[in-house]
Amino acid sequence: MQGKTTSATEIKLVGNRAVAIGVGAVVLFLSLAAVFLLVNLPDSSAFDSRVEQLFVENADLTGFAELRLLEILAQSGTAFSETLASYRMIIFVLLVFAVALLIASITFLVILLQQNRRIATIERKGIEVSSLVVNRAENTVVLNDFALKLTDAAIETIAVLAEARMDDEFLTGAEIEGVITGRNAVDCDEAAGATRIKRLRDTLGNQMITEMLVKNVARRGYVLAIDKSVIQVI
Helix, strand or coil, X not given: CHHHHHHHHHHHHHHHHHHHHHHHHHHHHHHHHHHHHHHHCCCCCHHHHHHHHHHHHCCCCCCHHHHXXXXXXXXXXXXXXXHHHHHHHHHHXXXXXXXXXXXXXXHHHHXXXXXXXXXXXXXXXXXXXXXXXXXXXXXXXXXXXXXXXXXXXXXXXXHHHHHHHHCCCCECHHHHHHHHHCCCHHHCCHHHHHHHHHHHHHHHCCHHHHHHHEEXXXXXXXXXXXXXXXXXXX
């Protein structure tokens, strides 16, 4: 048992480490892409520098129209610089959002996979019940310290199943109906006992959990899928 526990723990650690490495690799890749993109964007002052060079190279331009044209070019360079700076900020914000959404998606995916594995384990092994106390007088069932209030019919059904489980017996629907009504099983209808089981499951609530708690074994009957040593009927 210790070997199995250690192995499962190691597998979980390896899985968590693999997820962390994968997320880190993706974040690193996006970060490198962002740096490459931002570095290769044209310099916001390149246009201004070119306009300044035009001013220097054409110092002999003294006409009003020519000077006006140079002023327009200078203003265009300033607008271009501001636009490019805003583009840099937009790209940076979008990359941050992309990284955050990617990490959130991977996190939710890992959580979903873990939940699916837990559900699959429960489906294979059934419910781990540490105690089951059936109190007929108060119409309550205490399952793992969780108290449930049941109807009279439901409490009788689960009490019959609990007593049968303590005796290592399986009960058919007709036998369940016979025990509860005090009649001979051959005089009872199988469907009546199946109806009692269905009502018990509905009263307990969660369909998947109750179907694993009260199992129907083919050609044998109904049984509580728990250890008989944890059952107590009072």
